[in-house]
Amino acid sequence: MKIRNKLSLLFTAIIATLLFVFAMAVYLSYSQNREDEYYKELHKIAITKANLLLDAKVEPSVLQLIYRNSQNVLFQEEVAIYDTSFHLLYHDAVDIDKVKENSNMIHKIIAEKQIQFYQGKMQVIGLLYQHKNGNYVITAAATDQYGYAKLTNLKYTLIVAFFISIILIYLAGQYLASRALKPVSDMVDEVEEITATNLDLRINEGGGKDEIAELAVTFNAMLNRLEKSFDAQKEFVSNISHELRTPLTAMLAELQLTLGKERQNAEYKESIQHAISDAQKVVRLSNSLLDMAKANYDHTEITFKKLRLDEVLLDARNDVLHTYPDYKVNIIFEKEIENDDSISVKGNEYLLKVAFMNLIENGCKFSAQHECTIAITYHMDHTILRFQDNGTGISADTVSRIFEPFYRGQNQEYAAGNGIGLSLTKKIINLHQGTITVISELNQGSVFTIELKHA
Known part of the structure; x- marks a missing residue:
C-alpha cells in the first residue's frame, strides 16, 4: 500500500473515531435529557390531576371522559390516585391500567416519597402527595412518543452525517496526503532519471527547511559521494590497466622476440631475467592493489588491537632489509620509553606495517645512499613518527598530489614505482x-610525519 493511502486511511480512522465519540456523546446526552424532561412532565401532570380532583372537586367521571376523548389515548399520560391504604380514588382508565399498581409499589412510594422507573418503553413515576391533612399516592405513566421520535430522528441524522463525513474526510485526506507527498513524488521522478551515465544530475532541494528538503540535501550529498566514487573507480581501473599493460606487454614482447630464433644461453638468461623483472613489477602492483583493497574495508571488518608502534616499526624495517639488503634504515628514540602505553596505539598490525614499509622504501629508494632515518617521540596523548631521507625531494607544485592514487611526480626518473604506496x-x-x-x-x-593517538 502506498504511503498516500496509508496516511489517508490513518487520518480518516482518527477523525472517524473522534466523530463517533462525539456523535455518541450527543446521542446519549439528548437521550438522558429527554428522559429527565419527561419525568418532570409526568410529575406536573400527576399534580395537576390531583388538584383537579381534590381541590376543584371535579367529578372522576368527567376527568375520565376528558381522558377518553383525547387524541392518542394509547400514548397519553395515565394517572391513578390512591390513599395510603391502597384504596383507589381515581384512575384514568381502569380497563387499560398500564402500571398495574400493587400494595408493594404503594408502600415503596410512601417510604421513598418518589420513585421513577421504566415499564417497557413506558416511563412511570410514583409520588407521595400531601394535600391539606391527608397523604395521597399518585402514579403517572406514559410513553414519550414525541421524544422517542425526535431521538430516532437524531440517531439517523447522526448516522447519515457520520458516513457522509467519513467519505468527505477520506477524500480530504487523499488530497492533503497528495499535497504533502508531492515533493516526494517529484523527487522520485527526478531520481528515476539518474543513472550511472549521468550521475552529475541532482534533485531539486527546494527552498524549504522541512524533512523533505533535508532528504533532498542528504540524497544530493550521497550522489556527490557516488559520483566521486565512480570517477575514482574509473580512474583507478584506467590506471590499473595502464600499469598492468606496460610490464605484461614488455614481458610478452621479450618472450616472443626470444622465441623468434635460436640464441645463445647467455641471451636466453638475459631474456628470462627481463621477463622476471617485468613479472616482479606485476607482483608488486598486485600486492599493492591487495593492500589498498584491505585498507578500503569497512572499519567493522578490520581487526584492531593494542600495538606497540616501535615493535611494528622494527618488523617493517626487517622486512624491507630482507628484500633490499643494500638499504640502510636508522631508528632513533628521542625519548626514553617509560611504559608501554606511551607508545601504544589501537590498530591493525598488518596495515600499519605496510604503511611504514612504504615510507621506508620510498625514503631509501629516492636517496642516493639508499638511507632513511626514523625518529620516534611521544606526548601525553599521541605518538609521532618522522621518516626522513636525503633524497631528491619533491617540488612544491607536486607535493599536494603525492597522496593521489597512481600519481607519480618527477621522481619516477630516479626509481621505478606504480604510484600506489603513498596513497x-x-x-x-x-x-x-x-x-x-x-x-x-x-x-x-623529505620528511613524512605521522601522528597516532594512544590506545
Missing part, C-alpha cells in the same frame, strides 16, 4: 584516525 599509506593512517604530513624541498630530501 595507500594515507588511507591506512586515516583508517587509524591519525594524520600524515610531508615537508620537502627539491634536492633537500
Whole structure:
C-alpha cells in the first residue's frame, strides 16, 4: 500500500473515531435529557390531576371522559390516585391500567416519597402527595412518543452525517496526503532519471527547511559521494590497466622476440631475467592493489588491537632489509620509553606495517645512499613518527598530489614505482584516525610525519 493511502486511511480512522465519540456523546446526552424532561412532565401532570380532583372537586367521571376523548389515548399520560391504604380514588382508565399498581409499589412510594422507573418503553413515576391533612399516592405513566421520535430522528441524522463525513474526510485526506507527498513524488521522478551515465544530475532541494528538503540535501550529498566514487573507480581501473599493460606487454614482447630464433644461453638468461623483472613489477602492483583493497574495508571488518608502534616499526624495517639488503634504515628514540602505553596505539598490525614499509622504501629508494632515518617521540596523548631521507625531494607544485592514487611526480626518473604506496599509506593512517604530513624541498630530501593517538 502506498504511503498516500496509508496516511489517508490513518487520518480518516482518527477523525472517524473522534466523530463517533462525539456523535455518541450527543446521542446519549439528548437521550438522558429527554428522559429527565419527561419525568418532570409526568410529575406536573400527576399534580395537576390531583388538584383537579381534590381541590376543584371535579367529578372522576368527567376527568375520565376528558381522558377518553383525547387524541392518542394509547400514548397519553395515565394517572391513578390512591390513599395510603391502597384504596383507589381515581384512575384514568381502569380497563387499560398500564402500571398495574400493587400494595408493594404503594408502600415503596410512601417510604421513598418518589420513585421513577421504566415499564417497557413506558416511563412511570410514583409520588407521595400531601394535600391539606391527608397523604395521597399518585402514579403517572406514559410513553414519550414525541421524544422517542425526535431521538430516532437524531440517531439517523447522526448516522447519515457520520458516513457522509467519513467519505468527505477520506477524500480530504487523499488530497492533503497528495499535497504533502508531492515533493516526494517529484523527487522520485527526478531520481528515476539518474543513472550511472549521468550521475552529475541532482534533485531539486527546494527552498524549504522541512524533512523533505533535508532528504533532498542528504540524497544530493550521497550522489556527490557516488559520483566521486565512480570517477575514482574509473580512474583507478584506467590506471590499473595502464600499469598492468606496460610490464605484461614488455614481458610478452621479450618472450616472443626470444622465441623468434635460436640464441645463445647467455641471451636466453638475459631474456628470462627481463621477463622476471617485468613479472616482479606485476607482483608488486598486485600486492599493492591487495593492500589498498584491505585498507578500503569497512572499519567493522578490520581487526584492531593494542600495538606497540616501535615493535611494528622494527618488523617493517626487517622486512624491507630482507628484500633490499643494500638499504640502510636508522631508528632513533628521542625519548626514553617509560611504559608501554606511551607508545601504544589501537590498530591493525598488518596495515600499519605496510604503511611504514612504504615510507621506508620510498625514503631509501629516492636517496642516493639508499638511507632513511626514523625518529620516534611521544606526548601525553599521541605518538609521532618522522621518516626522513636525503633524497631528491619533491617540488612544491607536486607535493599536494603525492597522496593521489597512481600519481607519480618527477621522481619516477630516479626509481621505478606504480604510484600506489603513498596513497595507500594515507588511507591506512586515516583508517587509524591519525594524520600524515610531508615537508620537502627539491634536492633537500623529505620528511613524512605521522601522528597516532594512544590506545
